[in-house]
Amino acid sequence: MPRKQRTFEESPRPETNALVTRLVEELQQKDKESGQPLIYEELFPTGKIRVVVIWDEWDRLSLEDRTAAILQAYERAEGRTYRDKIALASGLTVPEAHAAGMLPFEVLPAWRTGDPVTLEQCRQAMVEEGASKLFGPDIVQLRFATREEAEDARGRLVSSLPGSDQVWTIAQDVGSVEEWSNR
Amino acid sequence: MPKRLLDRCQPDSIREFRAAARQRFDDGLALSVAGQRTGAIYLWGYTAEMTLRAAYLSFIGLGETTPITQKEHLRPAVNQGRLLGVAWPPQGEFHNVRAWAELLVTQRASTPDAAYSPSFGGDVQRYGQRIGELWREFLRYHRNYAYAFEVRQVREAAEWFLVNSHAL
Numbered sequence: 365m366p367r368k369q370r371t372f373e374e375s376p377r378p379e380t381n382a383l384v385t386r387l388v389e390e391l392q393q394k395d396k397e398s399g400q401p402l403i404y405e406e407l408f409p410t411g412k413i414r415v416v417v418i419w420d421e422w423d424r425l426s427l428e429d430r431t432a433a434i435l436q437a438y439e440r441a442e443g444r445t446y447r448d449k450i451a452l453a454s455g456l457t458v459p460e461a462h463a464a465g466m467l468p469f470e471v472l473p474a475w476r477t478g479d480p481v482t483l484e485q486c487r488q489a490m491v492e493e494g495a496s497k498l499f500g501p502d503i504v505q506l507r508f509a510t511r512e513e514a515e516d517a518r519g520r521l522v523s524s525l526p527g528s529d530q531v532w533t534i535a536q537d538v539g540s541v542e543e544w545s546n547r
Numbered sequence: 548m549p550k551r552l553l554d555r556c557q558p559d560s561i562r563e564f565r566a567a568a569r570q571r572f573d574d575g576l577a578l579s580v581a582g583q584r585t586g587a588i589y590l591w592g593y594t595a596e597m598t599l600r601a602a603y604l605s606f607i608g609l610g611e612t613t614p615i616t617q618k619e620h621l622r623p624a625v626n627q628g629r630l631l632g633v634a635w636p637p638q639g640e641f642h643n644v645r646a647w648a649e650l651l652v653t654q655r656a657s658t659p660d661a662a663y664s665p666s667f668g669g670d671v672q673r674y675g676q677r678i679g680e681l682w683r684e685f686l687r688y689h690r691n692y693a694y695a696f697e698v699r700q701v702r703e704a705a706e707w708f709l710v711n712s713h714a715l
Binding site: 416435456461464466 | 629631632633634635636637645649652653655656657658659660662663665668669672673676677679680
């Protein structure tokens with residue numbers, strides 16, 4: 365009887381090169397303060413690293429392709445040794461990260477008639493700051509993992525829209541009673 | 548009089564999960580051969596879930612036959628995953644194969660001398676992601692008919708977890 369060996373077939377990957385190139389640029393741009401992608405790196409005492417890249421551009425890619433793109437970008441930006449330290453690389457869109465409870469702080473405009481800026485100006489400033497447009501039609505949400513990040517974003521929004529100090533507010537998701545009881 | 552099926556269940560344990568994972572895999576194979584694609588995927592998802600749960604609980608030191616409970620073992624595992632930064636949405640949380648796979652990789656990465664090799668850890672995450680995108684426990688409530696390539700992808704991933712269960 366013939367003896368046959370096979371390996372698991374890799375599924376064909378969609379074109380991810382453009383996103384990898386953009387992510388490489390983001391990784392090399394050390395002083396960028398705002399906008400997507402949000403890149404979180406956690407260094408464990410073992411020297412291993414967990415990376416989460418929150419980016420609405422992932423929307424068209426499978427989870428596998430996102431991980432592959434992140435690892436490829438790190439290898440190009442930081443080298444093979446650094447890439448091999450990454451134990452887990454995850455790519456999530458902003459709504460996905462929010463659903464997982466990773467972005468509990470939201471900066472939003474508490475806009476009133478008579479305010480010195482328009483709601484459309486606020487919306488535009490939020491998008492430039494990294495707000496997601498994937499939550500639904502005509503909905504933008506500017507979300508962060510920590511209050512500090514949200515406060516910094518609020519400061520930049522005030523700078524970009526002079527007179528908007530009183531417009532911006534920060535809200536925090538508190539979760540359901542069941543979620544609290546499970547902690 | 549023989550005991551009824553439910554009365555013959557052993558308590559949930561690592562040993563029981565591993566044995567059941569193999570049974571469900573074989574059940575899935577039988578269904579896929581009979582053309583019951585969604586049913587096959589439904590069972591293979593549990594194969595992966597039980598294999599990963601068993602691997603994680605074994606890694607943190609739980610005994611092979613120690614009874615597993617939601618309060619003492621599964622809930623703390625989910626909380627630990629979130630603490631380690633695993634994206635773990637609340638809906639159907641105990642059945643989230645992708646999250647269980649990522650918990651295992653991350654827990655090992657944060658433990659001295661226990662991290663997977665980059666290649667093996669990548670495979671654990673990849674196959675977890677693959678099942679995570681094609682399987683949920685709520686599939687049982689729906690009449691969708693799976694595509695052949697979806698059946699192949701879930702079978703390969705579940706089989707990979709079974710074949711490598713000793714190394715997880």
